[in-house]
Amino acid sequence: MDFISYINNDFSPIAAEASVKQVKDLFKVLPFTHFPVVEGNTFKGMIGQVDIINLLDNETPVGELSHLLQSYHTDFDTNVLDLLSLFAQEDTDIIPVINDNHEYIGYFELDEIIRLFYKTPFLTSSGTTLIIAKQTGSFSMSEIAQIIESNNIKILGLYISDARSDGKTEITLRIDTENINEVIQSLRRYEYELLSKKAGDLLIEQLKERSDYLQKYLEI
Structure with missing residues (x-):
C-alpha cells in the first residue's frame, strides 16, 4: 500500500x-x-x-x-x-x-x-471471526495458518488479542467462510480452545459502526 x-x-x-x-x-x-x-x-x-x-x-x-x-x-x-x-x-x-x-x-x-484500517479486508470482507486460546509458548502463528489453510480456507487476518495471567494467549482471527465446524474441530485437535465466535462477530460490527461514525464525524 x-x-x-x-x-x-x-x-x-x-x-x-x-x-x-x-x-x-x-x-x-x-x-x-x-x-x-x-x-x-x-x-x-x-x-x-x-x-x-x-x-x-x-x-x-x-x-x-x-x-x-x-x-x-x-x-x-x-x-x-x-x-x-x-x-x-x-x-x-x-x-x-x-x-x-x-x-x-x-x-x-x-x-x-x-x-x-477499517477499509482493510480484515474488517470489510464477509467471513467469521474466531477467538481462540492456547498455552503461551506452545502455539505459533504459522501453526494456526497451516491448520486453517489445510481446510482450504483463507485467513483474512490474525493477531494476539490478549496475554492472560493464567499463562494462555488469546488469538483473534478472521477467516473467509461461515462454515467453521471443520476448522473448529481441527483447532481443537491441536489443543486450541475456542473462546468465542459470536463475540468476535460483535467486535467486527462494533468496529464497523465506529468506522461509520468516524466517517460521518470527519465529513462534518
Whole structure:
C-alpha cells in the first residue's frame, strides 16, 4: 500500500528556536497531543502538550528542552499495523515521517490511519471471526495458518488479542467462510480452545459502526 498520499503537512513543524509560549499557544489552536520540532529541516523530536503546559519559563527555546523531546518516528516503509502499534505505544495522535537523512517530511494522523484500517479486508470482507486460546509458548502463528489453510480456507487476518495471567494467549482471527465446524474441530485437535465466535462477530460490527461514525464525524 502506498502511504505517501496519507502524509500530512497541514501545519508547519515547530522551529527549535520557538519559545515555550509560542508552543503553548499552538497547542491551544491545534488539538493534538504532540508537535514535531525541527532545526532547519532536521527532525529533533516530538514535544508533548502534557510536558510543556506547566513550564514556568515561557521564553526558553523549545530546542533547548532536549530532555522533553521524544524521538519516535516512522519512514515511508511502514504499514497500518506498525503505525497503530506506534500510536498506542507513544500515546499520541501524530507520528512524524522522516527520510534517510533524518529530515522531517510530514506526519501521519491517527484518525486517518484508523479509517484506513477499517477499509482493510480484515474488517470489510464477509467471513467469521474466531477467538481462540492456547498455552503461551506452545502455539505459533504459522501453526494456526497451516491448520486453517489445510481446510482450504483463507485467513483474512490474525493477531494476539490478549496475554492472560493464567499463562494462555488469546488469538483473534478472521477467516473467509461461515462454515467453521471443520476448522473448529481441527483447532481443537491441536489443543486450541475456542473462546468465542459470536463475540468476535460483535467486535467486527462494533468496529464497523465506529468506522461509520468516524466517517460521518470527519465529513462534518
